[in-house]
Amino acid sequence: MELATQHPAYVVPRRTQTIDGPKRFPGVQWIWRGAILVVYEVHPQIVVKVPIPEERESFANEIKIYEAFSTRPPCPSTVQCFYYTENGIFLEYMRDSTLSVRIQHNQVRDESTEVVTKIEKLEPIALRKRWMNDLAQAVAFLESLNLAHGDLRPENVLLDGCGAPYRRFMNGTEPGEEANDTSAGNLSPRTEQFALGSLYYFINYSFEVYGDRCLDPDNPREHGFKMIGLLQNLIFPELNGDSLIDDIIHKCWHNKYRKVTDLAEYTEALLVKEPSAAEDTEAGSSEDATWKKVLCQDLEYRGLLEFLCSDEPVKLGFPLGWYKYSETA
The missing domain is CATH 1.10.510.10 (Transferase(Phosphotransferase) domain 1)
Structure with a gap:
């Protein structure tokens, strides 16, 4: 398993008033909420899943799946994971239909x-x-x-x-x-x-x-x-x-x-x-995956995951964005 570069801990300041999430993290948009997690778009090609506070144990079980995935070369027929921590899982954003x-x-x-x-x-x-x-x-x-x-x-x-x-x-x-x-x-x-x-x-x-x-x-x-x-x-x-x-x-x-x-x-x-x-269905190039992983690590370093985990999306200033896959669980 590849270990990510460690960064100094980032402490989210205590909130004394409503935080404007979109202003603090431009380009981040809330797109879906499930039973145990919330999904945000962080880049046109990347989403991040973060746990709902009371469902961290269930979310930890999902992380174990991606830990297992990381022991093998990427499978071209699965949604690619670029980076994960206990606070979030960064994934390929599939924008087409189901x-x-x-x-x-x-x-x-x-x-x-x-x-x-x-x-x-x-x-x-x-x-x-x-x-x-x-x-x-x-x-x-x-x-x-x-x-x-x-x-x-x-x-x-x-x-x-x-x-x-x-x-x-x-x-x-x-x-x-x-x-x-x-x-x-x-x-x-x-x-x-x-x-x-x-x-x-x-x-x-x-x-x-x-x-x-x-x-x-x-x-x-x-x-x-x-x-x-x-x-x-x-x-x-x-x-x-x-x-x-x-x-x-x-x-x-x-x-x-x-x-x-x-x-x-x-x-x-x-x-x-x-x-x-016989169309090309290979996983994205290593260069493509590398820059996406670096971007995800940078967002973590800037405190995005801790921030998104700190409260409900609306309270963080994120309105629900348009999400075409609302029929999926």
Whole structure:
């Protein structure tokens, strides 16, 4: 693990009146608040997550994930971390849409039931295969660290400006812990590949599993519970798309891959057959990461993290800025 250069401690002056955060730190903007943390934009390409005071223990668990990440070369299919301390985590700012929003633009839905009645278009096959591989590589990276995501769904997949998906690791946990999805059980390669199978279905059919039918006409709101029941009983919709991709989905749903790493090796081989999909998805250059890390360290040295952790954003003078990913957790 690379150790950051130590700077003299910075003490935030005691506040006797409302502080104008934007004036003190120009360019910093509050963009999101979650259950355990607040997210600020600190640069057009960088955000920082800081803990809510009463949730420092939960935030410390998230830091452990990035500590594990730092022991390996960066994975191109994950959001890059530039620098972290106990008071904040500086990350790559993904400004494009989510996979969920991107695919929903291709759908026509019944307004009363939310059932998908028509697909205007499918994404290009080469792009779909690249998405599948990027997701497999990201989850395999977690697996190599004995971690699992536990919440793999379209809303949690961010797309870069070129349409490449990047995992947003908000809740990596060790295999054996409970998954957020009540249909999944304890986290393991089985639960992760099952979730990947459903993501792959969404990518290639342009609607979620059973999203094209009303499972409870008398009470459409019960659709989710009905769908979970079917999946728990291993009752899946018919696969009638690309035979190669359908085979991958089927194997993911039926736990045919020993590890996600095996799946990732297979999806990577698919790209060799699709020259148009071989776009550059490498992590940012070392020079790019270096200056961003230096910028983050400088912000810490100037007291930004201590300041942002000292109170609620509004009390620090930050109004809530525009954030297009409000549907994600």
